[in-house]
Amino acid sequence: MALKRSYKVVNVDKVTYAARKDLDFDTRPGYMLIKKDICDLTSLPDKVECVVNFAAESHVDNSIRGSSKFMQSNTHGVYNLLELVRRMEPAKRPLFIQISTDEVYGDIIHGSFRETDPLKPSNPYSATKAAAEELVMGWGRTHGIRYKITRSSNNYGPGQSNEKFIPNIIMHANRGEKARVYGKGLNSREWTYAADNCAAIFLVMEKGKDNEIYNISSSEELTNLEVVKKVLKAVGKPTDFFEFVADRPGHDVRYSVNSTKIASLGWKPSIILDMYLASL
Numbered sequence: 001m002a003l004k005r006s007y008k009v010v011n012v013d014k015v016t017y018a019a020r021k022d023l024d025f026d027t028r029p030g031y032m033l034i035k036k037d038i039c040d041l042t043s044l045p046d047k048v049e050c051v052v053n054f055a056a057e058s059h060v061d062n063s064i065r066g067s068s069k070f071m072q073s074n075t076h077g078v079y080n081l082l083e084l085v086r087r088m089e090p091a092k093r094p095l096f097i098q099i100s101t102d103e104v105y106g107d108i109i110h111g112s113f114r115e116t117d118p119l120k121p122s123n124p125y126s127a128t129k130a131a132a133e134e135l136v137m138g139w140g141r142t143h144g145i146r147y148k149i150t151r152s153s154n155n156y157g158p159g160q161s162n163e164k165f166i167p168n169i170i171m172h173a174n175r176g177e178k179a180r181v182y183g184k185g186l187n188s189r190e191w192t193y194a195a196d197n198c199a200a201i202f203l204v205m206e207k208g209k210d211n212e213i214y215n216i217s218s219s220e221e222l223t224n225l226e227v228v229k230k231v232l233k234a235v236g237k238p239t240d241f242f243e244f245v246a247d248r249p250g251h252d253v254r255y256s257v258n259s260t261k262i263a264s265l266g267w268k269p270s271i272i273l274d275m276y277l278a279s280l
C-alpha cells in the first residue's frame, strides 16, 4: 500500500516466526528490508520522514506463557527507536507513529472507549503495548518528538499468522481438526480488515494532528462463537465443528472503541467480515 502511494519504504523486521516470508514486493524499487531487531538498531535511515512502528510480539497467549520477549520488543524496542529519534538534530527528526491496540484500554461491558479514556491493560501483551504508548508520550513531551498513536481493533486479512483466531480456525479445519474456542465463546471483539486499518494509518500519518491518539475500528462486533461459526461455514465445515477449551487467564470480556475521531478524517471501513470470508 505504501509503495502504491509512492512512498519509499525501509522495512526493519527481525523476521520472527510471525513474519511473512512471501512478500511480493521484496524486489520492487523503493523497498528495502533490513533484517534486524528494533532493539539493536543503531541509527535510522538517512532523511527518514516518518517511523511507523508495527514491530511487536503480538499474541496474548504467548505473552501469558512467557513475557520476556514482549518486554524486550514491545517496550525496550520502542525505547530504542525513541532514543534514535531523540539523538537526531531536531529539524531532521521524523514523525513517530506507534501502532497500538484497543487492548490497552482493557475490557468494557457497555459502550465504547474514547481516546481520552485511561489505559487499564489486562494481560502481559496489552501491558507492554500500554507501556510503549507511555514512553512515546513521555519522550514526545520532554524531547519534543512529534508522534501519533493508533489503537486498532482485531484485524483480519490474507497472510495473517496462523496463531491468530481466524486463520487458526481455518488451519484446524483444513487439518480435519475442530476449532478451539475459549470458555463459552461469549467474549466479543470488533473486527477490522487489515487493509482498512492501513488506510486509516495513512490518514493519521498524512492528515492527523501531531501528538494525538486515534482509535481505528469498523465497529463490527462479534462474539468468538459468532466468528467461529461464520468461518467454519465459509470453509465448508459444519458450524458446530469446534470445541470449548479452558478459558484464557485474565480474558477480556469485550473490547469496543469509538472511531468517530478517525471517521472525522474521512475514514470508513470498506468491507465486513462476511465479505472477506466469501472471498476465501
Ligand SMILES: NC(=O)c1ccc[n+]([C@@H]2O[C@H](COP(=O)([O-])OP(=O)(O)OC[C@H]3O[C@@H](n4cnc5c(N)ncnc54)[C@H](O)[C@@H]3O)[C@@H](O)[C@H]2O)c1
Binding pocket: 012, 013, 014, 015, 016, 017, 018, 019, 020, 036, 037, 038, 039, 053, 054, 055, 056, 057, 058, 059, 072, 073, 077, 099, 100, 101, 102, 129, 151, 152, 153, 154, 155, 156, 161
Ligand atoms: N493483529 C491484530 O489484530 C492487531 C490489532 C491491533 C494492533 N496490532 C498491532 O499491530 C502490529 C502488528 O501486528 P501483527 O498482527 O501484524 O503482528 P505479528 O506478530 O503477526 O507480526 C509482527 C511483526 O513484527 C516483527 N517483529 C517482532 N518483534 C520485532 C523486533 N523486536 N524487531 C523487529 N521486528 C520485530 C515480526 O518479525 C513480524 O514481522 C503490532 O504492533 C500489534 O500490537 C495488531
